[in-house]
Amino acid sequence: MFFFIWDGEVLKILYDIKSEEKHMTELLRRFELEKLKENP
Known part of the structure; x- marks a missing residue:
């Protein structure tokens, strides 16, 4: 998976x-x- 913006939201999604x-x-x-x- 590739993410351009690495912020709390992305981390939360990954965690979910x-x-x-x-x-x-x-x-x-x-x-x-x-x-x-x-x-x-």
Whole structure:
């Protein structure tokens, strides 16, 4: 990713993307665990 203006706003957006990825990973992991419970 390329940014021409590096300020607090861009940093905030990058941080939001990172936490969003973490959140999605958490959801996926939980989903996988549920599937494993259903099909041992």
